[in-house]
Amino acid sequence: MIVKMSRRATLDEIAAVEERLHGWGYKTGKMVGEEITLIGVYGDITRLPTGELQEMGGVDGLIPISKAYKRVAQKGAPGNLLHSAVRIGNVEVGGEELTVVAGPCSVESEAQIMESARLVKAAGANALRGGVVKYRSSPYSGWEGIGANSEEALRNGLQLIVKAGREFDLPTVVEVLDANDVSIYEDLGVDCIQVGEPNSKNQALLNRLRETSLPVIHKRGNSLDIEAYLLWVERIMAGGKENVILCERGIVSPNKYTRNTLDLGGIAAFHYQLSCLPIAVDASHGTGLRDLVHPLTLAGIMAGASMVLVETHPNPLIAKSDGFQGLFPQQFDHLVNACQQVWALRRSIEPLYTPSAAWEQEYEIRMPSDKKRFFGAS
């Protein structure tokens, strides 16, 4: 962190800032320009009382240098990054195997979710998803999920998907919309809680999730920069919780053709540069178009995802919600097959990825400082 002092800051004020920082246990460095003085702060920045610092006389602002998302952040050196694995039921996410989580947008009935689970299992997927309470863009859609209108309905809906999951040995992933409902999800044996895009910045909900032992998939808000998103994820982990999974599902852009713009650059940045957490790609919401789910899911794995979220339905033509992006069962079969091949290839060619840090050093060594202008004659 750099503290930028104002043009009118007095020497006393500068000294006071340094003293306060030392009092908090930080070391400092100082750069005195003709107009502006900058004070560098060294130490664990997550504990820095930035508000108090900004209040001090002569302080003009703070310029962050290192990351504020310490727990989400990448561990290890470039070229040897350490990734965490997270367990959902008996499935390990972010380890040796690709994790495919699939199912209908909504749980519609016992028969439908049972049939969905059967198809998902048969295709070789690893976990079952299905919404019990649903976001709807219009309040007049007339259907907000099988569990929408009472706690009893919610319990019944959750029981249906949990039953289907157990019948076919698939751990279950269900979205929660209200901080108050989390304990019901825990009680009824849901295996993983999902935070949807509209709740990506719901502070009350994220704070509540600090206290659950269940793994959490936190979907990126569609207006969040790559690093801003990680700060919201950090909120769940700030108290020590570790089993969190990132999910890229599309952001806003000038695009109108696709419902969202799936940011695979984000996935690559999370995986190769910024975060130790496993990353899911959700091309169903990321494109909103059934026929783009296949290529974008494969591209997402290639970019760095180790989990795939896909909507599929025994018959998407009659799905109660999001029917336009759900895959037909045969398409889903094909996709799982293709995903496994792409995952295997990515794993086998990952050694071909070499971060620049190594080369930078070698190139600097190889070329002495005074010869660095390339082929100097030209």
Place this chain on the structure above:
Amino acid sequence: MIVKMSRRATLDEIAAVEERLHGWGYKTGKMVGEEITLIGVYGDITRLPTGELQEMGGVDGLIPISKAYKRVAQKGAPGNLLHSAVRIGNVEVGGEELTVVAGPCSVESEAQIMESARLVKAAGANALRGGVVKYRSSPYSGWEGIGANSEEALRNGLQLIVKAGREFDLPTVVEVLDANDVSIYEDLGVDCIQVGEPNSKNQALLNRLRETSLPVIHKRGNSLDIEAYLLWVERIMAGGKENVILCERGIVSPNKYTRNTLDLGGIAAFHYQLSCLPIAVDASHGTGLRDLVHPLTLAGIMAGASMVLVETHPNPLIAKSDGFQGLFPQQFDHLVNACQQVWALRRSIEPLYTPSAAWEQEYEIRMPSDKKRFFGAS
């Protein structure tokens, strides 16, 4: 609403769709092209079971023609629009007078909120704002509002601002972060509930607000199109609630210089074209820069806002949150003065605004169909 049938739709399928629509009480029209058949649907579209319709054989999609936000929508004919007024305590919003709601980002202490209320009243503003639980982009900021950590703290914090409001005869506007807390706000005499930008799409919270009799200010989410926002507002009003206020506070864009991009085109569209509800402009969050609050607030009034939300603080240099966008008391005094002048001018020149509908008719009448190509010789 237009139902677009697929290229492969059979005559039976087309007939089935028409029959189903008639069964639901709608009238239909049909346009049979060489490739595609379109079926127009006439009647109250808010009751249309769109999910079921999309499931029917041969249906390719639905093309909306009229608005899905019936209660939010503009009433009256162009040139004679009817706007609703909403009461906050004893203040009428959206009527003859401009409403200025001001105060600190956060309630920090009794002394601070009392002094804030005094300054706000003295400047001529109409209502007091102040956050008791705060959004923070980093979980490590160490301060999430005076009411953050327990129900007791929340109650104490709310009591402070309500007391300050009553002392200075200012109704109070406070943001709520959790559906569960709404009844506490009602109990303690808060006069208006605010939904912040991060919760703009928090379905559980919006559904809960249907049941409060308190007026609600619903801030536009920063990734929402103008009409998509109105659909989320409609959610609060869907059950009949009427006292809701729109608020423009900035959206995402390629801008980096300002924290958000204040969409004054949105304000004009709400006021002159789309909605009967009063509209607030929040230039504090809309720009994130103290020195742009003044011009943007004035521009917002000129564009169609009838309420102004402004952050001000007895000394913004030491504010615990958002200090960079809070006005100094003298700046706030000046701004209220300027606002009143701009409001008076807008009211006096509003008759100069004439929507095109009137002119379109006149120009079409004046110029017969066969002479419509202007100065045809050239």
Place this chain on the structure above:
Amino acid sequence: MIVKMSRRATLDEIAAVEERLHGWGYKTGKMVGEEITLIGVYGDITRLPTGELQEMGGVDGLIPISKAYKRVAQKGAPGNLLHSAVRIGNVEVGGEELTVVAGPCSVESEAQIMESARLVKAAGANALRGGVVKYRSSPYSGWEGIGANSEEALRNGLQLIVKAGREFDLPTVVEVLDANDVSIYEDLGVDCIQVGEPNSKNQALLNRLRETSLPVIHKRGNSLDIEAYLLWVERIMAGGKENVILCERGIVSPNKYTRNTLDLGGIAAFHYQLSCLPIAVDASHGTGLRDLVHPLTLAGIMAGASMVLVETHPNPLIAKSDGFQGLFPQQFDHLVNACQQVWALRRSIEPLYTPSAAWEQEYEIRMPSDKKRFFGAS
């Protein structure tokens, strides 16, 4: 400018960078941290060979501190900014008077542009606009302007608008699409050249415009940040040219309802913080909706614009291009009337605008450093 040295930079490399900077005539400051060394560079940064600097051993990157758009930038101290005026023919832009530039999207015929000029003059506007070669989103629109298909057509088209301007004593503003055509505009007596949004980053065209003595209106590209835009404007001025006018005409955003999102925060930032140049607001393109042109133009003046660009047409229902955003003549009359009132008010209340710099100082003086925590007891 701050030079950030890499973690592996040697003491020799750091010394070499300092020495090189001194050799170029810059002064330096240095901040030595435990991990990273930063070197501050003081002097005229516009002459700094940044490429060469980045090539030096141990340099990790450059962190800009001050503006790269020296000529576009604001002159004077906060509270006493100096704005330049620019002449278009006999009209002074950015001075005591508001400048209204209006006319049809396209010059369609001599009769049409003459009638347009008459109406524009009668309404009290100051200059005449009209396109002779037009951007079209589809190549099949069949009409790319009266001057589109040959140099002869271009000359004839330009002559029409120049003639109309002279007939009614209105200087003329015409868009140019090709660097090659600039000299034709100069020859034929066009008074001001406009660079359209699609050419906002057309480097060849901007470089060519350095050499014209005609004033240039440079429209902001719809994907450009506020400061990134100013850098493209700086390109025209880099050789010393001074008579340039900024224009805000809308940027991309999540909005679909309006054609673009008019960034009035940009206008305020240009006028009050960043640039000495006059600023135009173009609400016709900024909204794409005729009935939003009136409120957004007025809001733009209130935000800081001193020039207004408006499309109007003797009968917009039959305009050959952009008919949906052109004003009916009566609407335009009303708008000019309203603009003058808004301009007068802004000028009279501008003294109420006080930048924070003044107050910051006073508040810091009034409140000694050790008492800065407000009402410390709480």
Place this chain on the structure above:
Amino acid sequence: MIVKMSRRATLDEIAAVEERLHGWGYKTGKMVGEEITLIGVYGDITRLPTGELQEMGGVDGLIPISKAYKRVAQKGAPGNLLHSAVRIGNVEVGGEELTVVAGPCSVESEAQIMESARLVKAAGANALRGGVVKYRSSPYSGWEGIGANSEEALRNGLQLIVKAGREFDLPTVVEVLDANDVSIYEDLGVDCIQVGEPNSKNQALLNRLRETSLPVIHKRGNSLDIEAYLLWVERIMAGGKENVILCERGIVSPNKYTRNTLDLGGIAAFHYQLSCLPIAVDASHGTGLRDLVHPLTLAGIMAGASMVLVETHPNPLIAKSDGFQGLFPQQFDHLVNACQQVWALRRSIEPLYTPSAAWEQEYEIRMPSDKKRFFGAS
């Protein structure tokens, strides 16, 4: 195309519109609602005089139904799409083989471009890229390419890269910035002309390129929707030109971490749904970060690209421009190796991609209309 008549349209006006359309050779259909009449237009819409139509009495607007980019558009039925191949010198793009085009951002000297060509060839790439005139965001960068300041310099620069290409049997791809320069590129034997992002909407340049026989790579503008981009590409092809290549290189979004947001959903949409043209992925500009080029290039191939554009440099630490995104030679070697493996896999698993059209039909057949509500009991 649907013509939407206004609410006040008379029967005569409706008849007049139909008659005019019939006179132009179109067939029409009509849907008469209680409030609004819609008229469908059937035939070759690219010839429709939309301007004239919009001028007619009672016409409220036009609603497009089919594509305006006829030549760019996808040929063939879903599941059996026909893709065009384009030749660059002796290399076929969009055929059986992946095309890798690589080289430095800028041609800096004969030695540098020769060494670059050698490395590019040795790694197994297919064509050589290198800029001779460069876009620069600041006018003060002091380097705008080896060919920047005169026609002579441009000719010399182009000769260098053409010589290097011939020496190593690599066709050359060079960006053009000015319509005027196209014939120089043709004269000197450049094999492919590139339109950069800042010129994506440069109408004068695109019109000029209709007349060249050289293949053209047209980079997508960073503010363009997927289909809006294709309309600008259509402009080059409108006169019959066929050898055009699409290029995705990133669009604007809320992201700040990456320089642009690479839209792989766009690539998939182009390849699988919208266009017969080959598609290039440019992850160097699409991310702006050297260490994300590898994963995003591979993901781009998996999404549907058949050409790869990559910046590499003998020593990117000393590149004169865009050094932060150029690959080290060893990284580039690895990337080409990985690209070939990903390409081979995509080709082998492409049969697993089945568009929905087939399944939709089967599912509709299998499930009779009156039984389509899934497991109706629930």
